[in-house]
Amino acid sequence: MILTFKRIISSRRTITYFIAAGLFSWLYVLVRITFFTRSPYDLDSDLERRLAGSRTAHKSSRGINKNPTRHTPILLKPLPPIAPHLRWPPNIDEMLCRPKIYVYPDPPAIQEVYKRVPPVHTPYIAEHILLEQLRDPSSGAYKSYVTSNPEEADFFYIPFLGARYLNHCWFILGEKGDCDVDGQYVLPMMRYIQQELPYWNRTWGQDHLMVHPMDRTSLYYQQKDIMQNATFLTTSGDLRPLAPSVVGSRRYKNIVIPSATTILNLVKIDPLQYLTSSGHPKHKRRDIFVLFSGRYKDVQPDDVYSAGIRSLLLNGFDRQADYVIASGWGPEKYAKLLSRARYGLVPMGHTLGTTRLWECIAFGVVPVIIADGIVEPFEDDIDWASFSIKIRRDDAHRLDKILRAIPEEQYQKMQKRVWEYGRRVLLTRDSWHLIVRDLCRRRHLEGKRTIDRDNHVDLTNSFMIIQS
Known part of the structure; x- marks a missing residue:
């Protein structure tokens, strides 16, 4: 029996099988490490995972635990409230002083x-x-x-x-x-x-x-x-x-x-013609993922105008099915589109600030600001981060990934914040x-x-x- 076993082990076919099994094991480990191991600090990997779906349950035990580290998260009790004068943002319903x-x-x-x-x-x-x-x-x-x-x-x-x-x-x-x-x-x-x-x-x-x-x-x-x-x-x-x-x-x-802005202060369109008192469309849902109205078709990547940012709109964003990008709409058409948009692009033009920021805010659209170095009005009092998104010029090409990675719950909070808080920044408020x-x-x-x-x-x- 021992001789028979030695003869089988020493045969060429058996040796071939062993070599093939070893190569397959090595290849499996290599593929696993290369494609399926995520770094907790890899932003692209994190975005892709969220896009493909934190929203999707993994079958493996590793996938069920979404914590990117091996440590169990600690949940503590919230801190007690602090005095109003120590909080930020401040309560803008009260005067800071009363000059003449x-x-x-x-x-x-x-x-x-x-x-x-x-x-x-x-x-x-x-x-x-x-x-x-x-x-x-x-x-x-x-x-x-x-x-x-x-x-x-x-x-x-x-x-x-x-x-x-x-x-x-x-x-x-x-x-x-x-x-x-x-x-x-x-x-x-x-x-x-x-x-x-x-x-x-x-x-x-x-x-x-x-x-x-x-x-x-x-x-x-x-x-x-x-x-x-x-x-x-x-x-x-x-x-x-x-x-x-x-x-x-x-x-x-x-x-x-x-x-x-033209539609708010010249044509004087009232957003409540198109939206409910809570900021939701009267006749449609917000089915436009991203909206942009303005000059972009002749902008090149190395232009001083817009620092080339608007040239990206010609390279795929304008072909996304749920994006609406164009220029030359009449005020009524533009107002209807604003009432249906979730996010509104606010890229710089000749200067960092543009009027479309205020049009987005007036219609409850979460503004996406792409203007490195911009100073927004009243930053000492207004929590801009709570109702707007800033994307740096160097990340503008990843705009779609960044926005689609935002969970629905977070978007809803920002949209509500735009409507209830952000609109107070408008010139006529x-x-x-x-x-x-x-x-x-x-x-x-x-x-x-x-x-x-x-x-x-x-x-x-x-x-x-x-x-x-």
Whole structure:
């Protein structure tokens, strides 16, 4: 029997079987290690797993435990609540301080200019909207902050409407220049403020406010130096080192504000025409996964415009069945699409900020911001991460993977947050209240109420209510 066994073992066929079995075992181990072992730090692997389905139960015992480490997770009790003044984001329903703002009247020379320069319907009307809120006795901003006595004011508002003048020049008169905006508008306005009234010279303009709603802020004016001491309310917030020379951004001098948009502030479409009071479509579900409206077809990867980001839309994203990407829609068509979208792309254009951000927020669409270095309005008070998604330029090509990896439960929370919280940032909602919160910090007025310029008392509960 032993001899028979030795003869079988030593036969060529048996040796071949042993060699084949060894090779197969080695190949199995190699394939297992290469393709089926995941690193807990591999973001691509994690995204693919979530796409294919944490949502899918694995049959193996290893697949059932989704913890990527060998350690058992520890679940602890939540921490106790902390005092309201230690929490972030803060409660923006309460005033941080209650200063007084004096709004200058239009100088006589400027009133003459307005007779021949009517308002122009462009998205650069934030300057007009904010001024009207301060001049309207029925508005919350007027009731809460405006004083008719300049001697008791903490801040002075210059009714500067430079975008109105320039837009009339460009779009109505069809001029390629600036129509002498400095001689006809800037100098008469600023000379009146600086030479005929005493308030600018008390602080050399440090307590003065003015709005610059266009991309290059004050760089449109040759006489920009005479206004530089004022605090600019601007729609451009930019952290990039070259930004000051490109768009006139002043990180610690400007206050970034929302911009006006065509469909909200010019056509004045009400999102509630298309959505319920809770932010859901009236007639359809949100069946558009990603929506984008804007220029992209002629953008190349190495373009300065949009840092090439929009060129990616031509390389597959626009062919996804549940993406809607185009330009040139009418306001009503665009509003209907917004009411059906889950995510809205907000890639940079000439500047980091674009008006489509505010259109997305107004319609309860979760904005996907692709603009490295952007400063969003009121970041000291508003938790932008709770209702928006930021994707870096270097990850923009992975946009679809990133968005599809977001669990439905997380998306629903963000969408609800956009509707109930994010919309408060819109220009026509709480903007002046949020601007004032920033001014409170700059003048170290937190917790104070102004009696007059040199007399501030503690802000009591009865004065913390925002007037509506």
